[in-house]
Amino acid sequence: MAIPMNADGQVAVAFWVGICVTAMSLALLAVVLVLRQLAQRRERNHLRATAFWKQLLGEAMRAPPAQAPALPWRDMTGFMDAWNELHDAPGGADNAGMRAVAERIGLAPKLERMLDRGSFHDRVMAIIAIGHLRSASSFDRLTELVGDASPIISISAARAMMRIDAARAVQKVVPQIEARHDWVDGGIAQMLHEAGPDAIRAELGAAVLRANDDVAPRLVRFLAGISREAATPVIGRILAEPHDEHLVSTCLQVMSELADLDKVRPLLTHPRWHVRMHAAAAIGRLGGADDAAALEPLLADPQWWVRYRTAQALEHLFRGDAARLERLRDAQEDRYARDIVTQVMAERALGETR
Numbered sequence: 287m288a289i290p291m292n293a294d295g296q297v298a299v300a301f302w303v304g305i306c307v308t309a310m311s312l313a314l315l316a317v318v319l320v321l322r323q324l325a326q327r328r329e330r331n332h333l334r335a336t337a338f339w340k341q342l343l344g345e346a347m348r349a350p351p352a353q354a355p356a357l358p359w360r361d362m363t364g365f366m367d368a369w370n371e372l373h374d375a376p377g378g379a380d381n382a383g384m385r386a387v388a389e390r391i392g393l394a395p396k397l398e399r400m401l402d403r404g405s406f407h408d409r410v411m412a413i414i415a416i417g418h419l420r421s422a423s424s425f426d427r428l429t430e431l432v433g434d435a436s437p438i439i440s441i442s443a444a445r446a447m448m449r450i451d452a453a454r455a456v457q458k459v460v461p462q463i464e465a466r467h468d469w470v471d472g473g474i475a476q477m478l479h480e481a482g483p484d485a486i487r488a489e490l491g492a493a494v495l496r497a498n499d500d501v502a503p504r505l506v507r508f509l510a511g512i513s514r515e516a517a518t519p520v521i522g523r524i525l526a527e528p529h530d531e532h533l534v535s536t537c538l539q540v541m542s543e544l545a546d547l548d549k550v551r552p553l554l555t556h557p558r559w560h561v562r563m564h565a566a567a568a569i570g571r572l573g574g575a576d577d578a579a580a581l582e583p584l585l586a587d588p589q590w591w592v593r594y595r596t597a598q599a600l601e602h603l604f605r606g607d608a609a610r611l612e613r614l615r616d617a618q619e620d621r622y623a624r625d626i627v628t629q630v631m632a633e634r635a636l637g638e639t640r
Contacts, residue, residue, distance in 0.1 A: 335364025343372050346383035354390040362400055366411040373418040380420075394421040401427065410442050417446030425450050432458055437468040445477045452485035460489045463508070464501055471504070478512045487516035494520050499530035506533070510540035518543040525549040531558045538564035544572050551580055559589040566592065570599020578603055582614070585623035593622060597630040608634075 339361065345351070357365055369388075372378045388394075397419070400412035413431065416424045428450075431443035444462060447455035463474055478486050487509065494505045502524070510517040521537045526549055538550065538561070553565035566584055569577050581603070584596040604610045608631065615627035 331360055332364045332367075335361035336367045337364075339365045340368035340372065343368055343384055343387060346387045347372065347377060347381050348383065350383040350386040351390075354387045357391040357393070357396060359396075362396060363408055363411070366397075366400070366408070366415045370411060370414050370418060379418070385419075388419055393419060394423055397421075398424055398427055401431070406436075406439075410438055413439070413442040413446050417442075417449040420450050422450060425454070429458055432462055437466065437470075440466065441469045441473050441477070445473070445480070448477055448481045448485075452481040456481070456485055456489045460486075460493050463490075464493055464497055464505065471507075474508060475511055478508055483513035483516060487513045491516050491520050495523065499533045502529075503533050503536035506536050507540060510542075514542045517541075518546070522546050522549065525553075531556070531561050535560055535564045538568045541568055542572070547573055547577075551577075554580060554584060559587070559592055562587065563589070563592045563595045566596040566599045570595070570602045573599075573603060575603050575605075578614075585618060585626060586620035590626075593626040594630070597626045600627075601630050601634060606634075 339357075342351075342354070346354075369384070372384065373381075378384065394416070397412045397416050401409055404412060413428065416428065425447060428443045428447045432440050432447065434440040434443065440462065444455070444459045448459060459477075463469065478490075490505065490509050490512075494502050494509055497505055506517065506521065506524075509520060517540065521541050522543065522545075524533060524537050525541075525546060534553070534556075538553070541550075547569060550565050550568050553561055554569075556562050556565065562584060566581055569581060578600055581596050581600055584592055585600075587593050587596065600614065601611055611627065611631060615624050615631070618624045618627070
């Protein structure tokens with residue numbers, strides 16, 4: 287039911303509505319200005335703290351200090367930026383002066399507190415800082431984070447654990463490498479490289495052999511990247527058994543052991559063209575001139591990439607003997623075989639003129 291209202295009443299309502307809207311707008315503007323001032327104040331404090339601690343830590347890198355000022359909580363973000371930046375700089379890793387500063391200001395518990403109270407960015411920076419600090423007391427706290435749903439938090443925690451104690455961390459980290467497909471390959475490779483082959487190869491080699499054919503190719507690349515010697519027996523075992531063609535192709539791409547060529551030669555007639563292509567490339571990389579006869583039929587393969595990699599392999603096996611490669615081309619009855627050898631010869635000639 288409509289409420290009767292005269293003209294004066296309507297004007298009064300409109301007036302007070304206008305007053306309320308204006309007051310709310312002014313209040314909102316004031317809040318925005320206050321928040322902006324607070325953000326600018328935090329940024330100024332962060333920059334001041336970063337500059338102060340960067341200078342102090344830089345001096346400590348050259349001469350360990352006898353004393354160090356207290357590290358207030360408001361300086362933590364600036365300190366972490368300076369700490370992490372200097373550790374990545376030449377001479378920063380395991381510097382005695384920086385370790386002395388960290389001990390005097392009681393850094394480890396402050397960083398662990400940041401893990402509980404900081405923003406996402408600050409938590410990541412704290413994890414990285416703990417890794418640089420190599421604080422054994424923080425290892426268990428990082429173990430909880432290596433399973434975090436965030437790939438950035440979890441891989442940062444894994445990398446920090448590897449820096450603190452690689453031999454202990456590898457048992458926790460390698461299963462995560464198997465399971466976490468959201469971890470960036472470049473980040474994993476860098477972490478494994480930092481840890482070194484001695485700490486990694488046994489656990490990672492075992493992981494390759496127990497993984498299914500979907501996961502194993504990724505692990506094979508990591509293993510070959512840190513230690514070709516550790517990868518050789520694993521690759522030899524995979525090639526000796528029936529496996530998915532993607533895993534076989536990956537092994538062919540990273541294999542480096544001449545003795546495994548006996549397992550590669552039968553793959554030149556594999557039904558999958560990319561296996562034939564990688565087998566030809568592997569023989570060209572590792573084989574000798576005696577392997578040319580086995581490669582030659584692939585010059586007439588239905589797949590262009592197989593023909594191309596085979597021609598490149600033959601050119602490599604002949605060690606640049608252009609006359610021999612030319613004789614092989616002229617002996618081909620297949621037009622596509624002659625064309626692909628001609629192309630590889632032209633590419634080689636072009637490369638020599640540059």
